Amino acid sequence: MSDAAGTRLARMLAMVPYISRRPGLSLADLAAEFDVDVDQVTADLNLLMVCGLPGYYPDDLIDVVLDEDGGTVSIAFDAGLERPIRLTGDEAMALTVALRALAELPGLVDAAAVHSALAKLEAISAVGANAPAGPSGLPGAPAAEADGDGPAAPVQIAAADPAPALPAVRAALDARRQVWMRYYTASRDVVTERTVDPIRLLVTEGHAYLEAYCHLAGAVRHFRVDRIDQVRVLDEPAQAPLWVESAVPERMFHPDPQLPAATLRLLPASHWIAEYYPVEVVSDGRDAGAPAPGGPVAPGGAPTPGDLVVRMQAGDEWLIRLVLGQSGSVAVIDRPDLMAEVGRRAAAALAGYGEGVPSVEDGPGPVVPA
Amino acid sequence: MATAKAERLLNLVIALVNAPRYRTAGWIREHVAGYGDAPSDEAFFRMFERDKQELRALGIPVQTQDGVGDGYRIQRADLALPHLRFTPAEGAALALAGRLWETTALAAAGAGALRKIRDATDGAPLAPASDVLQPRVRTADPAFAPLYTAVRDRRLVTFPYRTGGAPSLPARDADSGNVPGAVERTVEPWGLVSRRGRWYLVGWDRDRQDRRVFRLSRIAGAVTAVGRAGAVIPPVELDLAAEVADRPETQGATEARLLIREGRAAGLRRSATYAHPARSERPAHPADAAHPDRSDQPDDRTGWDEVVVPVRHLIDTARSIAEHGPDVLVLDPPELRDAVIAGLRRSVAAGPPAPAPGAPAPTAITEQLTEQLTEVPGLPDRDGGERS
Numbered sequence: 001m002s003d004a005a006g007t008r009l010a011r012m013l014a015m016v017p018y019i020s021r022r023p024g025l026s027l028a029d030l031a032a033e034f035d036v037d038v039d040q041v042t043a044d045l046n047l048l049m050v051c052g053l054p055g056y057y058p059d060d061l062i063d064v065v066l067d068e069d070g071g072t073v074s075i076a077f078d079a080g081l082e083r084p085i086r087l088t089g090d091e092a093m094a095l096t097v098a099l100r101a102l103a104e105l106p107g108l109v110d111a112a113a114v115h116s117a118l119a120k121l122e123a124i125s126a127v128g129a130n131a132p133a134g135p136s137g138l139p140g141a142p143a144a145e146a147d148g149d150g151p152a153a154p155v156q157i158a159a160a161d162p163a164p165a166l167p168a169v170r171a172a173l174d175a176r177r178q179v180w181m182r183y184y185t186a187s188r189d190v191v192t193e194r195t196v197d198p199i200r201l202l203v204t205e206g207h208a209y210l211e212a213y214c215h216l217a218g219a220v221r222h223f224r225v226d227r228i229d230q231v232r233v234l235d236e237p238a239q240a241p242l243w244v245e246s247a248v249p250e251r252m253f254h255p256d257p258q259l260p261a262a263t264l265r266l267l268p269a270s271h272w273i274a275e276y277y278p279v280e281v282v283s284d285g286r287d288a289g290a291p292a293p294g295g296p297v298a299p300g301g302a303p304t305p306g307d308l309v310v311r312m313q314a315g316d317e318w319l320i321r322l323v324l325g326q327s328g329s330v331a332v333i334d335r336p337d338l339m340a341e342v343g344r345r346a347a348a349a350l351a352g353y354g355e356g357v358p359s360v361e362d363g364p365g366p367v368v369p370a
Numbered sequence: 371m372a373t374a375k376a377e378r379l380l381n382l383v384i385a386l387v388n389a390p391r392y393r394t395a396g397w398i399r400e401h402v403a404g405y406g407d408a409p410s411d412e413a414f415f416r417m418f419e420r421d422k423q424e425l426r427a428l429g430i431p432v433q434t435q436d437g438v439g440d441g442y443r444i445q446r447a448d449l450a451l452p453h454l455r456f457t458p459a460e461g462a463a464l465a466l467a468g469r470l471w472e473t474t475a476l477a478a479a480g481a482g483a484l485r486k487i488r489d490a491t492d493g494a495p496l497a498p499a500s501d502v503l504q505p506r507v508r509t510a511d512p513a514f515a516p517l518y519t520a521v522r523d524r525r526l527v528t529f530p531y532r533t534g535g536a537p538s539l540p541a542r543d544a545d546s547g548n549v550p551g552a553v554e555r556t557v558e559p560w561g562l563v564s565r566r567g568r569w570y571l572v573g574w575d576r577d578r579q580d581r582r583v584f585r586l587s588r589i590a591g592a593v594t595a596v597g598r599a600g601a602v603i604p605p606v607e608l609d610l611a612a613e614v615a616d617r618p619e620t621q622g623a624t625e626a627r628l629l630i631r632e633g634r635a636a637g638l639r640r641s642a643t644y645a646h647p648a649r650s651e652r653p654a655h656p657a658d659a660a661h662p663d664r665s666d667q668p669d670d671r672t673g674w675d676e677v678v679v680p681v682r683h684l685i686d687t688a689r690s691i692a693e694h695g696p697d698v699l700v701l702d703p704p705e706l707r708d709a710v711i712a713g714l715r716r717s718v719a720a721g722p723p724a725p726a727p728g729a730p731a732p733t734a735i736t737e738q739l740t741e742q743l744t745e746v747p748g749l750p751d752r753d754g755g756e757r758s
Contacts, residue, residue, distance in 0.1 A: 005375035010428050012380060014482065017489045033485065035478060047373060051380045053388055054401040080388045083450035084486035088429040089522065091483035094476040098467035102505065109466060109503070113459030117467075120460070124451060154521045154604065155476075157507060158565040158611040173502050184640055191636045203505035205567030229640060248472075248506045275587060325693030328716030345695030346717035352699050353711055 010088065011036070012044050016062070016081040023074040030073065045073060052079045092125045093155060101157035105208060107166030108201065160206050165228035169210050172233040173198045176240070179212070182230040183223055187318055191229065192216065197238035201225075202248050209252055213239065222252055251278065259313040262338075266308040267329040273322070279310035309333070320345070378404030379421055383430060387449055392433075392441030451490035458497050465499030474509040475518060511569055511586035514562070516593035521559045523595070524602040526576075530591040531555045531584060552590035557582070560604035565614045572613045573602075583613055618682040623703040626681050629674045634697040638690060642677035681706065688713055 011034055018033065019025055031041040045064050052061035063077035087095070096118060103114040165181070172179045179198055184191050196212035199220065203209070208225040220241075263282065266273055274281060314322070316338060323330045323342045332338045381403045386393065399405045399414050408414035422432045422442075431448050435441030456464060468484030471477040488496050509515075513529065520527045530552035558574040569586040618624075630638060681687045681703075688709035691698050695714075700707040 005379060006424055006428055008376040009379045009383075009424075010482075012376070013383070014485060014489075018485065021489055021492075035481070043373075047377055047380075051377060051403075052384060054381075054385050054403075056403055079384045080446075081384065084489040085449050086429050086451055087483050087486060088427075088479070090475065090479035091429075091486070093522070094471055094480035095464070095467050095483045095487075097476075098470035098480060098507070099463060101470065101507065102463060102467055105505070108505065109463050110459045113457060114463045117456060117460035117463050120454065120456065124454070154561040154610075155518065156561065156563045156610040158563055158614060160566070184636060186637060189635065189637050191640070200502045200504055203503075204508065206565060207567070248504050321693040324695055324717055325689040325713075326717075327689070327692065327713035328719055343718050346692075346714040348696035349692070349699070349714050350711065350718070352696050353707070355711055355715075 008044065008047075010085075012048055013081060013085050015041075015044060016048065016075060016078050017084045019064075019073055019075045020078055020082060024067075024072045025074070027071045027073060087121075087125060092121065093153060096121060096125075097153055097155045097157060100153075104157070104159040105163075105166065105203065107163070107168075107170050108203065108208065158206075160203075160208065161226045163208050163224075163226035163228070165231040166208055166225050168231045168233055169198065169201065169225055169228070172238070173201060175233065176238045178234040178236040178238050179210075180232045180234055181223075181228045184227040184229055186227065187315070189321070195234070196221075196223070197241075199241045200245075202252075204248050205252055207252070213241065222249075224252075256313065256315075259315055261311045261313050262319055262332050263309065263311050263334040265331045265333050266310060268306050269329040270326050271308055273326075273330065274308050274310050277312055277314075279312040281308065281310050283307075283309040374404065378402075379424060382421060383425065383444065383449070386432065386442060386444040387446055389443045392435040392438070392443050394440050395442070396440075398442065451486060453492060454487060454490045455494055456487075456491060456496060461496035462499065465496060466503060466505055469499060470505050470507050472506045472508050475515050476509070507564060508567065509564075509569060511589070513571075513586045513589040513593050514569060516595065517559060517562060517571055517586070520593070520595045521562055521571075523599040524604075525559075525595040525599050526556065526597045526601060527559050527593050527595050528554055528556045529589045529593045532588045532590045555584070556596075557584065558602040560602070560608055561610045562586075563610040563614050565611075570614050572608070572610055581613075616682070622684055622705065623681055625678050626687060626703060626706050627701040628677050628679060628691065629671065629699045629701060630677055630694075631697040632673050632675060635694045638679060638694070638698065639675075639677060641679050643680065676701070684709055692717070 015030070015034065019030065027038050027041055031038045034041065036044075045066060048062045049064045050061060054060070059077075060079070061077075062079045062081070063075065065074040065076050067073070099114050099118045099121070102109050103111055103118070169179065177198075178195055180193070180195050182191055182193050194214055194216040196210070196214045198210055198212045200211045201208060202211055202222070210223045210225055210228070212221060212223060213219070214221040214223075261280075264273070264279075273279070316335075319332055319335070319338055320341055323332060323338070324345060382398070382405075385398070385402045393401075395415070395418060398418065399408065405414060405418065408417055425432055425444075430444060433443050433445060433448070435443075464484065464487060468480045471480045484496075517527065519525075531554075532552045556576040557571065558576065559571055560573045561571075563570050563572060571584040571586060573582065573584070574580075575582040625643065628638070679687070684706060688706060691700060691706075691710050692713045700710050
């Protein structure tokens, strides 16, 4: 209840200066700006009209001029509310945390400008907190968490992995030039050279991505900027895209829909795979004992409590590498051929170290079914 | 109800900000619309007290007259933003920052902040944000909003937490380790931090009496705030980013020498600090003399490159090497070589890990990281020892 009143009060206080600066504003635009429907905006305006200076004679009230036919609004008398009120704790937090996050991405925006904007914000946030507030001042008040020299903000976005190519990519975008690059494709573990027409820079999921038309692939692709090993801005102008999306894709990593799905059994040591890659969880280990559908029982026996069974789309080579890296804590249960290849490569690698299989010097060692 | 209250609060703000001097409670009760209805003195003071708190929570400080106690006003300078000036570059940064948050309470706060700032820069409007730059921070976890509120209000929280996926939990966590499903945790929330697109809660775990990091995606149900606001006091030296940082191991080798088959393992080569051609094409490396016991190396290195790569986590590096099978061999250090060999042995069985009594005990830092991030899993899985 009080939250609703507080939210509404904050919105109405913000509406007055917003409308005064835009006489004849349409109600639809006003509603969109404040992310509420037109009915709510109309109700807010009707409430504003009955508020004003003590006395509450007609000339004391906020004068909201509604043009019902045109659906527009202006404000003729604002009862002293002509300026936007100071940032709330949440607003200051949202902006300062975001600015600090931008500052952690060298090359994306002008870092000096980010820091000077932050300093200006902190100056205006600090005034309210330091003002002589009298005996009923601020201690304990949950707002005003703006930080100058005070404690660090309780919300933080940790720095992304360094992406040395970011400034060059940014420059190419601004100059609308093509880019030549050496790019590491992690899913295939290869480095390729490509020429691309940059479209946008997206920063999401903690990484910067260049969205670009790739001449090698003949399609629009997303490139993780920290995987661009070498970059050169070319003289060639980049082809303007037909249209630029404003949305950012939900996930940056899309499995190739052409790839077949494989069923993986993950021991607890490898449960991170289920959180890291797009997978479909078949069994979360609670119904242990029931064999997972879609294939022969994995080497090592039926699923035990704590095992996850998931399905994921991935290429054979990628799966083999994944399993090889996980020291036996992942099994592809419906692809015995892949598991055989894993075993072959592991044995070949051991032979490279002069190690036999199984070893006797290290205790019982793995139990290899005959 | 909300209408009456919003109306009363707005009238109070207008009255106090336009007041030429401090106003007494009695004056407010008599003159400000909405307060005259209070049936008793007590009801009026309760209402007025709550309203002042409400305004402060919105960032509107109601000043009390010094030494008098019964005099109230709102300083215009405290209420309103001053005239602001931003350079075009600052404006561009602010505009990006204002839309960084996607679909959360902070998204509305960011948009609101930007609107206020735009309206406070009269005569020098902020440039619109560039469309070619789209930074976003997602907070899709349902736990984010209630945890944010709890962190901001410094209130204790409880939530069900899933640790079933965390490998190799330390013994002190045995009660929750490896149990599918969730265990209720009671936590003093200190802060929220995002790393690589994932959100973590840093706080004091009341049950375990220890500082812990919780991954929001593993919170398996409702977050409940308990107790009063202001009850949680985060330590002053708290560094949220450091709590979730990918810290390198503090002991052990910091680099490794590898042999990589020509044309293979492009990813490993990216981090190589130097690489030189196969031995057959170069003079013997001085380091070879220091390691006479090289009987385990391929005798003929034709077709191999020797590289040096950084090692931040032994087990992580071992994994990234093991995944290449016979295409990558470790020359140094011996502990890395042993870790790779141990992992490969388990892979030969291509099943769950067998008991590994000789496996090295995980280091404390790695345990902590595996619990926190589980992006660096690894470590012989203790649970596996009970199987087979």
